Amino acid sequence: DIQMTQSPSSLSASVGDRVTITCRASQTISNYLNWYQQKPGKAPKFLIYAASSLQSGVPSRFSGSGSGTDFTLTISSLQREDFATYYCQQSYSFPRTFGQGTKLEIK
Amino acid sequence: QLQLQESGPGLVKPSETLSLTCTLSGGSVGSYYWSWIRQPPGKGLEWIAYMFYRESPKYNPSLKSRVTMSVDTSKNQVSLKVSSVTAADTAVYYCARDYDSRGYGYYGLDVWGQGTTVTVSS
Numbered sequence: 001d002i003q004m005t006q007s008p009s010s011l012s013a014s015v016g017d018r019v020t021i022t023c024r025a026s027q028t029i030s031n032y033l034n035w036y037q038q039k040p041g042k043a044p045k046f047l048i049y050a051a052s053s054l055q056s057g058v059p060s061r062f063s064g065s066g067s068g069t070d071f072t073l074t075i076s077s078l079q080r081e082d083f084a085t086y087y088c089q090q091s092y093s094f095p096r097t098f099g100q101g102t103k104l105e106i107k
Numbered sequence: 108q109l110q111l112q113e114s115g116p117g118l119v120k121p122s123e124t125l126s127l128t129c130t131l132s133g134g135s136v137g138s139y140y141w142s143w144i145r146q147p148p149g150k151g152l153e154w155i156a157y158m159f160y161r162e163s164p165k166y167n168p169s170l171k172s173r174v175t176m177s178v179d180t181s182k183n184q185v186s187l188k189v190s191s192v193t194a195a196d197t198a199v200y201y202c203a204r205d206y207d208s209r210g211y212g213y214y215g216l217d218v219w220g221q222g223t224t225v226t227v228s229s
Contacts, residue, residue, distance in 0.1 A: 038152075043221055044201075046217045049213050049215040053209070055208075089215075095165070095168060095169075
């Protein structure tokens with residue numbers, strides 16, 4: 001199985017800040033990397049696929065990059081509604097695996 | 108607009124079989140790939156299974172011997188059964204469409220149900 005490791009596990013930031021979350025795969029996954037946002041009590045929301053392509057309707061302040069084993073999710077200017085938990089997921093092979101999550105909290 | 112609605116028993120006794128159903132509206136289950144994902148209380152997401160109705164399902168090896176996924180096109184439903192449940196199977200269970208929007212194999216979970224909570228307890 002491909003292990004996905006996110007860092008940091010939690011992050012405190014302020015509205016307007018630029019934040020970056022990292023996801024590392026235990027082996028190369030090309031750019032078969034997805035990002036999701038989850039708010040408490042809600043299902044995850046699909047943000048980014050193919051490492052850097054924004055899902056329809058996702059604000060442009062979200063961006064993704066990377067290939068191979070190292071990936072990042074960047075939020076250019078945090079809005080209040082962005083405080084949530086973020087998960088990466090590889091779709092390169094089965095079993096699909098998720099990172100452990102990064103909880104983004106208000107400072 | 109696709110909408111998914113999971114349903115389940117809520118409470119299951121240890122060693123019993125858990126049966127979950129996901130009903131699709133706004134589309135046909137036979138047109139897409141589907142996945143089940145679960146989330147134990149306070150923890151992260153765990154992928155369980157994936158299938159297209161005309162193909163053999165793929166399962167997480169950690170659960171493979173206990174899990175069965177199926178698609179019923181006549182009822183427009185996706186189902187999941189987990190046998191011999193223990194407290195470790197307590198979680199919110201989600202079904203989701205696994206969709207390749209680009210056509211190049213870049214699958215992602217783009218439509219989710221609201222989840223159904225399952226507690227395993229005697």
